[in-house]
Amino acid sequence: MIENWVDFAVNVIGGATAFLCLFDGTRRLCAFGVHRKAVLMTVLAAGICALYGAFAYWKYTDLKATLSVSQRKAAATRPPPNWGKGLSPEKKEVLSLARARQAFMESGTLASYVDRGGETRTFAPTQEDLMRRERVVAYYSRTEYAARSSLAEALLWLIMGLVAILFGFTMSFEKLPPTAEPDAPGGARLSS
Numbered sequence: 001m002i003e004n005w006v007d008f009a010v011n012v013i014g015g016a017t018a019f020l021c022l023f024d025g026t027r028r029l030c031a032f033g034v035h036r037k038a039v040l041m042t043v044l045a046a047g048i049c050a051l052y053g054a055f056a057y058w059k060y061t062d063l064k065a066t067l068s069v070s071q072r073k074a075a076a077t078r079p080p081p082n083w084g085k086g087l088s089p090e091k092k093e094v095l096s097l098a099r100a101r102q103a104f105m106e107s108g109t110l111a112s113y114v115d116r117g118g119e120t121r122t123f124a125p126t127q128e129d130l131m132r133r134e135r136v137v138a139y140y141s142r143t144e145y146a147a148r149s150s151l152a153e154a155l156l157w158l159i160m161g162l163v164a165i166l167f168g169f170t171m172s173f174e175k176l177p178p179t180a181e182p183d184a185p186g187g188a189r190l191s192s
Contacts, residue, residue, distance in 0.1 A: 015052065015157075019164050021045035026168025046161065053157030056150050063147035071106075071140060089116040097123070105133055 025042030032038065087095070096113035100123035103111040112120045125133070 011052075014048065015160075018045045018048040018052070019160055022049060022161060022164040023168045023171075026165045027171045028168075030169050030172030031174075045164075049157055049161040049164075053154045053161070056154035056157060060147050060150035060154060063143055063150060067140065067143050067147065070143075089118070092116075101125075101129060104129060105136055108133060108137075 021041050022045035025038050025040075025045055028035075028038035029042060092114060093116045096115075100111040100113040103109055104123060104125055110123050110125075112122050115121050
């Protein structure tokens, strides 16, 4: 899905230019030997391809790190033995319920909580809790998809650069056009 047409157009034009310059620079280097223009064209185009690929890979690692922090394991389902000492039963229930709700939001597991009477009950999510959990799962899904897309983009830049170099090398063996022969005096061409 294209979100910004200007970014898309700039990336397409920049990528196509880098691909063509890398191809032609490699072709010129292999066909005519090392000279300044071919080396400059090849190095700049390879640098642009590497920059695009490195940025896509950096985005992938950043999104994966975000996901790993976000999807950490839920808090332990059973509170420590001395948890809530000195708290009123109402306060203990509220804190225990909040802890169970947080565990549900993070991991989707139904944790237990301690009610006012001291009994252990299983957390029963409300409709609002379920909608919040849906949003969390949707966020994880979109972020995972964006991370995979960024990795695919980084690999695409690597493959595209290698293909441009390979095509340039292959096309350097193409038969060169004949060079123009100098004219002999009187307009006649020299034949060999």
